[in-house]
Each structure stands twice: as structure tokens, then as C-alpha cells.
Amino acid sequence: MTVTAYAPASTGNVSLGYDILGLALAPVSGELLGDRVSVIEETSVFELTNTGRFAHKLPEDPKENIVYDCFVGFKAELAELGIDVRPVKMQLEKNLPIGSGLGSSASSIVAALAALNEFYGKPLNDDKLLRLMGKLEGQISGSIHYDNVAPCYLGGLQLMVESEQCISSSLPVFDEWYWTICYSGASVSTAAARKILPQEFSIKTTIEFGRQLALFVDALHKGDRVLAASVMTDVIAEPYRKSLLTNFDNARAYAESEGSLAFGISGSGPTVFAVSDSAETAEKIKLWLEQNYIQNENGFAHVCKIDTHGTKVSEDV
Numbered sequence: 663m664t665v666t667a668y669a670p671a672s673t674g675n676v677s678l679g680y681d682i683l684g685l686a687l688a689p690v691s692g693e694l695l696g697d698r699v700s701v702i703e704e705t706s707v708f709e710l711t712n713t714g715r716f717a718h719k720l721p722e723d724p725k726e727n728i729v730y731d732c733f734v735g736f737k738a739e740l741a742e743l744g745i746d747v748r749p750v751k752m753q754l755e756k757n758l759p760i761g762s763g764l765g766s767s768a769s770s771i772v773a774a775l776a777a778l779n780e781f782y783g784k785p786l787n788d789d790k791l792l793r794l795m796g797k798l799e800g801q802i803s804g805s806i807h808y809d810n811v812a813p814c815y816l817g818g819l820q821l822m823v824e825s826e827q828c829i830s831s832s833l834p835v836f837d838e839w840y841w842t843i844c845y846s847g848a849s850v851s852t853a854a855a856r857k858i859l860p861q862e863f864s865i866k867t868t869i870e871f872g873r874q875l876a877l878f879v880d881a882l883h884k885g886d887r888v889l890a891a892s893v894m895t896d897v898i899a900e901p902y903r904k905s906l907l908t909n910f911d912n913a914r915a916y917a918e919s920e921g922s923l924a925f926g927i928s929g930s931g932p933t934v935f936a937v938s939d940s941a942e943t944a945e946k947i948k949l950w951l952e953q954n955y956i957q958n959e960n961g962f963a964h965v966c967k968i969d970t971h972g973t974k975v976s977e978d979v
């Protein structure tokens with residue numbers, strides 16, 4: 663029986679929470695914005711076929727696809743439980759662009775592991791799966807960060823806890839907020855965008871980062887949208903990364919002139935996001951970004967809400 667998992671796009675950092683905050687995205691149009699991975703059947707040799715809009719951007723060798731590493735990692739975890747996993751035939755529908763800032767590798771990893779786990783009767787619990795997802799994401803970006811895999815798998819707005827007991831905790835969200843996202847069509851390597859950041863920050867920046875994050879979480883729990891929006895600025899990555907993004911300052915200036923509540927880089931970019939409290943403003947910003955931020959035929963924009971469901975697994979998706 664074929665098992666298919668859909669894992670949504672995600673925004674890491676959310677400006678103010680570098681590596682600590684992430685949220686899952688669902689276009690209000692109802693379109694899917696995420697990868698789908700199917701486990702079709704057991705076979706004698708591992709097989710992977712790629713379909714979808716961005717399949718042609720994937721490595722040609724299936725063994726260089728992160729989905730293969732997911733299979734290898736999953737097999738090793740099950741071996742520790744005394745369960746033997748035979749090679750499988752898998753399919754990846756690659757709907758998210760690579761190096762987009764939308765958690766593209768995370769989406770493939772999460773969908774692959776969720777589908778494998780379901781196919782084998784759920785031998786791994788959420789915690790084990792999340793730790794494995796983080797490890798595989800770290801393999802690609804150079805260091806483990808859960809701010810894409812956790813919201814992608816669990817849905818909602820997630821705060822990275824990373825304790826022995828728990829990887830991630832779900833935060834309250836504002837249903838009134840719209841998240842306009844726009845991918846320019848360029849590719850930014852997450853590993854490279856991490857390398858350009860300083861290894862140390864001043865005490866002033868450190869205090870500002872902590873203050874903002876604390877106030878944001880407090881504001882979410884109090885339901886104070888004005889306070890939450892007022893601290894959504896990025897003192898860690900944006901000052902260094904924005905030079906990688908063509909037309910970033912103009913895009914921010916336009917979004918702010920239209921009354922957006924916050925504007926920033928999604929993950930390591932080049933996707934940007936704007937938060938608005940009306941569908942009309944969100945659509946207006948989307949239109950401007952489509953006309954002025956997109957650079958080539960690979961780009962796109964969506965008005966989204968937070969995807970509170972996360973990964974969906976089904977035997978007949």
C-alpha cells in the first residue's frame with residue numbers, strides 16, 4: 663500500500679528568532695506549497711523518482727538526494743530496535759525551490775521520514791523522528807537547526823526548546839495575520855548564508871535579541887498583536903544577509919508604506935515575508951512583489967496563513 667506524506671513550506675527565524683522560531687505556511691488560495699513523498703513498495707534495490715515543478719533542480723543521482731539519506735537514517739534507527747528495513751521504491755514530488763528560504767530540504771526530509779514511519783507502522787515517536795529530521799537538515803546546512811523541520815512536521819508557530827525531553831513547543835498564533843511570501847527565483851545556499859554571519863555579537867545586540875524574543879512570546883500569550891509586531895526585527899542575520907537579496911530594501915519600504923506590520927527574510931532567503939492584518943493589504947503587497955521582487959520564471963508569491971496542521975500522511979493522498 664502506497665503511503666504519501668505532504669510537508670508544508672516553512673519560514674525559519676521569523677526575523678526575531680534566529681534558529682529559535684519557525685512557522686508552517688498554507689496559501690489562502692488552497693494551493694499546496696510543500697513537497698510530497700511516497701513510499702510505494704519494498705523492492706530489491708532502493709529506487710527514487712522525482713516529479714514536480716522543481717524536480718529538474720535536484721541532483722541526478724538518487725543517492726545524492728536527501729530522501730535517500732532519510733531512508734538510510736531511518737533504516738539505522740530501526741536496526742537499533744531490531745527491525746530490518748528492506749530497500750524501498752519512493753517518489754518525491756519536488757514542489758519547493760531549492761535554496762529558497764522556504765525550508766525546501768526540510769520539506770523533503772519531513773515528508774520522507776513521515777511517509778517511511780507510516781509505511782512501517784509508526785515505530786518511531788514524534789521526538790525520535792524530529793531528532794532524526796534535525797540531524798539530516800544539519801547534514802545539508804552545516805549545523806543542526808530545527809526551525810524548519812519542527813514547524814513543517816508539527817505545524818503552527820514553533821519555539822525551539824531543544825532539551826532532552828522536548829525539541830519544540832507550540833506557541834499561540836494570531837488568526838488575523840496574513841503572511842505574504844515571495845520567492846525571487848534566485849537560489850541562496852543556507853550553508854553559505856550561515857557562514858557569512860559573525861560568530862560573536864556585541865552585548866548590545868545580544869540584549870536586544872533576548873528582549874525582543876521574550877516580549878514576542880509574552881505578547882503571543884497575552885494576545886497583544888501590536889506589541890508582537892513591534893519586536894519583529896532581525897538584529898542577527900538580516901544586516902548581513904540582505905546584501906544577498908536584490909531589491910530587499912525597496913520591498914521592505916513598499917510593504918511598510920502599505921501598512922505591513924512586519925517584513926523580513928524567510929529563513930536564509932531569498933524569499934521575503936510581510937505580515938498584514940487584512941487580506942487586501944496582503945494581496946496588494948503580493949502584487950507589488952510579483953512585479954518588483956521576482957527576478958525570473960522560477961519566482962512566485964502567495965498570501966498565506968499559518969498552517970496549523972503541519973505534515974499530512976495518507977494512504978491515498
Ligand SMILES: Nc1ncnc2c1ncn2[C@@H]1O[C@H](COP(=O)(O)OP(=O)(O)OP(=O)(O)O)[C@@H](O)[C@H]1O
Nearest residue numbers: 727728760761762763764765766767770850851852
Ligand atoms: N530533496 C531535496 N530537496 C532540497 N535539496 C536537496 C534535496 N536533495 C538534495 N538536496 C541538496 O541539498 C542542498 C540544499 O541546499 P540548501 O540547504 O541551501 O537549500 P534548502 O534547504 O532548499 O534551503 P531553504 O531551507 O532555504 O529552502 C542542495 O545542494 C540540494 O542539491
Ligand SMILES: N[C@@H](CCO)C(=O)O
Nearest residue numbers: 674681807809929930
Ligand atoms: N535558521 C536557519 C533557517 C534556514 O532556512 C538560518 O537562518 O540559517
